[in-house]
Amino acid sequence: MAKAPKSKKSPAKSPAEDTDFILHSLQEALEKDKRYKASGEQLQHFYEQMLLIRRFEERAGQLYGLGLIGGFCHLYIGQEAVAVGLQSALTEGLDSVITGYRDHGHMLAYGIDPKVIMAELTGREAGISKGKGGSMHMFSTEHKFYGGHGIVGAQVSLGGGLALAHQYNDDGGLCLAYFGDGAANQGQVYETFNMAALWNLPIVFVVENNQYAMGTAVKRSSAETEFYRRGTAFRIPGMKVNGMDVLEVRQAAEIAFKHVREGKGPVLMECETYRYRGHSMSDPAKYRTREEVQDIREHKDPIEGLKKFMIENGSKEDDLKAIDKDIRKVVSEAADFAENSPEPEASELYTDVLVEEY
Amino acid sequence: MPIELKMPALSPTMEEGTLAKWLKSEGDEIVAGDIIAEIETDKATMEFEAVDEGTLGKIMIEEGTEGVKVGTVIAMLAGEGEDASDIDAPAQSGEVDDVQGEGKDVGREESEAEITKPKPKPKTDVRDPDVPEGTSYTSTSVREALRDAMAEEMRRDERVFVMGEEVAEYQGAYKVTQGLLDEFGPKRVIDTPITEYGFAGIGTGAAMGGLRPIVEFMTFNFAMQAIDHIINSAAKTNYMSGGQMRCPVVFRGPNGAASRVGAQHSQNYGPWYASVPGLIVIAPYDSADAKGLMKAAIRSEDPVVFLENELVYGRSFDVPDMDDYMLPIGKARIMREGSDVTIVAYSIAVGLALEAAQELAGEGIDAEVIDLRTLRPLDRETVLASLAKTNRLVIAEEGWPTCSIASEIIAICMEDGFDHLDAPVTRVCDEDVPLPYAANLEKMALIDTPRIVKAVKKVCYRD
Numbered sequence: 001m002a003k004a005p006k007s008k009k010s011p012a013k014s015p016a017e018d019t020d021f022i023l024h025s026l027q028e029a030l031e032k033d034k035r036y037k038a039s040g041e042q043l044q045h046f047y048e049q050m051l052l053i054r055r056f057e058e059r060a061g062q063l064y065g066l067g068l069i070g071g072f073c074h075l076y077i078g079q080e081a082v083a084v085g086l087q088s089a090l091t092e093g094l095d096s097v098i099t100g101y102r103d104h105g106h107m108l109a110y111g112i113d114p115k116v117i118m119a120e121l122t123g124r125e126a127g128i129s130k131g132k133g134g135s136m137h138m139f140s141t142e143h144k145f146y147g148g149h150g151i152v153g154a155q156v157s158l159g160g161g162l163a164l165a166h167q168y169n170d171d172g173g174l175c176l177a178y179f180g181d182g183a184a185n186q187g188q189v190y191e192t193f194n195m196a197a198l199w200n201l202p203i204v205f206v207v208e209n210n211q212y213a214m215g216t217a218v219k220r221s222s223a224e225t226e227f228y229r230r231g232t233a234f235r236i237p238g239m240k241v242n243g244m245d246v247l248e249v250r251q252a253a254e255i256a257f258k259h260v261r262e263g264k265g266p267v268l269m270e271c272e273t274y275r276y277r278g279h280s281m282s283d284p285a286k287y288r289t290r291e292e293v294q295d296i297r298e299h300k301d302p303i304e305g306l307k308k309f310m311i312e313n314g315s316k317e318d319d320l321k322a323i324d325k326d327i328r329k330v331v332s333e334a335a336d337f338a339e340n341s342p343e344p345e346a347s348e349l350y351t352d353v354l355v356e357e358y
Numbered sequence: 359m360p361i362e363l364k365m366p367a368l369s370p371t372m373e374e375g376t377l378a379k380w381l382k383s384e385g386d387e388i389v390a391g392d393i394i395a396e397i398e399t400d401k402a403t404m405e406f407e408a409v410d411e412g413t414l415g416k417i418m419i420e421e422g423t424e425g426v427k428v429g430t431v432i433a434m435l436a437g438e439g440e441d442a443s444d445i446d447a448p449a450q451s452g453e454v455d456d457v458q459g460e461g462k463d464v465g466r467e468e469s470e471a472e473i474t475k476p477k478p479k480p481k482t483d484v485r486d487p488d489v490p491e492g493t494s495y496t497s498t499s500v501r502e503a504l505r506d507a508m509a510e511e512m513r514r515d516e517r518v519f520v521m522g523e524e525v526a527e528y529q530g531a532y533k534v535t536q537g538l539l540d541e542f543g544p545k546r547v548i549d550t551p552i553t554e555y556g557f558a559g560i561g562t563g564a565a566m567g568g569l570r571p572i573v574e575f576m577t578f579n580f581a582m583q584a585i586d587h588i589i590n591s592a593a594k595t596n597y598m599s600g601g602q603m604r605c606p607v608v609f610r611g612p613n614g615a616a617s618r619v620g621a622q623h624s625q626n627y628g629p630w631y632a633s634v635p636g637l638i639v640i641a642p643y644d645s646a647d648a649k650g651l652m653k654a655a656i657r658s659e660d661p662v663v664f665l666e667n668e669l670v671y672g673r674s675f676d677v678p679d680m681d682d683y684m685l686p687i688g689k690a691r692i693m694r695e696g697s698d699v700t701i702v703a704y705s706i707a708v709g710l711a712l713e714a715a716q717e718l719a720g721e722g723i724d725a726e727v728i729d730l731r732t733l734r735p736l737d738r739e740t741v742l743a744s745l746a747k748t749n750r751l752v753i754a755e756e757g758w759p760t761c762s763i764a765s766e767i768i769a770i771c772m773e774d775g776f777d778h779l780d781a782p783v784t785r786v787c788d789e790d791v792p793l794p795y796a797a798n799l800e801k802m803a804l805i806d807t808p809r810i811v812k813a814v815k816k817v818c819y820r821d
Contacts, residue, residue, distance in 0.1 A: 161563020
């Protein structure tokens with residue numbers, strides 16, 4: 001048998017071998033300079049994307065109320081800065097993204113056409129999964145977006161596999177794997193942390209801590225509520241990030257992605273955020289007070305926060321209003337499209353079960 | 359344009375609800391996020407939150423009204439610059455007819471076509487390759503045949519790699535991956551920690567990312583920890599993504615009862631996986647089939663569960679000395695031709711069925727033995743053609759009888775072979791108990807040749 005060819009370059013030192021490894025090094029780098037210096041154009045882009053997610057999700061909520069969207073529908077309202085801040089830092093066409101069932105925002109942050117997303121929510125033929133996936137199961141391999149997974153935590157180990165593929169192909173890409181504070185208590189998350197650190201996989205684990213796992217507050221479900229510390233046992237550096245500030249999220253992404261791309265292994269980033277709506281549309285959200293939600297909306301809203309920053313830096317209120325108007329139009333068109341597209345052909349029932357014929 | 363506020367659906371099943379309370383009055387200013395009303399569903403009292411801004415115009419449904427249908431206009435909201443007191447009630451028509459499915463659909467005419475499964479293509483192109491005359495054969499163990507298949511495919515395709523517990527440095531817990539590390543190196547033969555759920559997910563994700571993983575479970579008993587990824591992640595993704603996202607992964611390892619390892623290490627998962635649309639399930643018996651089908655499994659674009667058997671690993675059978683010996687997935691094999699009765703089996707039970715056939719021949723019963731080889735998709739045609747010839751059928755399966763492959767074969771015979779039956783189809787399975795440890799009890803619990811012989815005689819009315 002032939003010997004395996006020797007790898008061209010020696011693999012980077014794994015954290016386990018590095019005695020000087022500092023688990024808090026990335027956090028320290030972030031603390032030094034917390035906010036990303038965005039250009040005017042970038043600021044406007046962040047604003048547009050976050051607003052698009054907000055308006056899209058509000059509309060999705062309405063369509064659910066009208067019976068046009070069925071089943072489960074988990075809205076991303078309040079968490080917009082996380083997906084926008086992180087995904088804006090990815091290398092297009094190279095890096096991969098995977099998330100759970102609260103996935104509309106991540107797809108919109110990719111610039112995927114809102115029409116095909118909304119049409120998937122209404123279960124129509126024109127939907128991104130031909131109407132066969134629904135809110136929780138959407139994918140775009142073209143954008144290297146790998147779903148959209150309905151089983152809490154499954155996307156973390158699947159993301160480990162995507163990262164393994166990046167490493168195997170030596171393509172320089174990384175995987176961004178999102179999960180919630182609820183999924184953070186699933187065993188497979190830690191199985192994946194272990195292998196990701198052991199094999200030095202290019203992956204950024206992002207805990208979107210929106211404070212509630214369905215109806216259970218973080219402090220009622222988690223012995224360690226500081227999720228960014230949970231990689232310590234696997235020697236994965238952690239970062240704690242204000243997920244309501246798109247510029248801080250973007251800055252953290254720059255630091256984390258650089259670390260991973262240098263071959264230093266995985267990073268665990270906790271983004272503290274908040275969802276304004278219930279866990280899903282059928283959640284009355286009695287586990288928290290109205291005042292708590294209003295307080296966040298009034299004082300920490302990611303879109304209002306960025307708007308204020310932009311106006312302080314010379315943007316005109318009227319221009320921002322015009323953006324909102326344009327986005328409302330885009331969302332209205334998407335909703336009309338989603339309402340008026342036909343349902344899938346009956347023949348689609350039996351397609352795509354298998355790829356090949358046997 | 360005033361905005362219509364409609365009775366919202368607040369759960370997947372809600373059709374109507376009670377408008378319990380208005381929290382705003384006509385003329386009130388409303389901003390997005392305000393709670394306008396409370397609505398009672400069968401499960402909970404929900405707050406109805408404003409999305410749009412404006413002035414509450416007319417309240418159309420008074421508080422306390424029960425049975426308000428979803429979609430009914432409950433109030434009107436005046437936008438900027440509109441006079442709230444000047445809003446007319448909308449006509450309560452304009453309801454979109456629901457054509458098909460649950461969503462309100464205005465698009466499609468109901469199709470006249472029946473929603474039937476596409477007919478399977480005739481299997482003329484699906485048959486074992488001709489082994490040219492003069493081809494030599496080499497006696498090979500099932501263990502080596504599986505290893506050779508993996509090695510050949512790894513040489514052929516850089517994307518193919520193996521991962522699992524003890525597959526590399528230890529050379530495989532059952533030595534199936536022996537020699538692979540030496541030839542292909544640690545990048546392509548990956549030792550995992552003992553972490554089935556995690557590495558099954560990583561393997562599945564790597565397949566989604568474009569690689570061709572072979573994920574070894576030390577035994578399929580441990581794959582129960584990982585079954586979520588096999589079913590929810592691997593099997594369903596192509597369908598849920600509308601055909602966008604493939605998952606060409608092979609999950610393989612020994613399955614079924616071993617020897618004296620007790621209940622938790624002795625179980626046949628064939629029927630479990632074979633019940634799942636989106637999976638291919640293969641369970642070969644001899645070395646040639648193990649090799650040819652493993653190569654086909656690795657090349658398949660679909661996720662494959664490949665069920666081996668520890669007790670068969672060491673048995674040797676002839677394998678044709680051919681460069682690229684590939685077998686079709688989904689095609690059974692007639693192991694022995696016969697005219698009086700058909701015995702259908704797979705995996706280790708094929709050996710028992712062949713022994714039984716030999717014994718029966720001595721008593722003047724000419725049995726045909728079919729090895730299913732693939733459990734999903736099941737080769738109905740071969741089973742039914744044999745039944746049409748022999749008119750009697752017994753299934754031999756090393757596994758529990760309830761909801762088994764045997765049950766499935768019986769259903770197929772009843773549905774599509776009833777007119778050919780001269781006797782009830784009979785199954786010979788393991789006893790319906792967790793597998794005991796004690797040698798005598800284990801023997802009693804497992805299928806064996808005498809039981810198959812007895813069942814065949816019964817359907818031939820020779821008992």
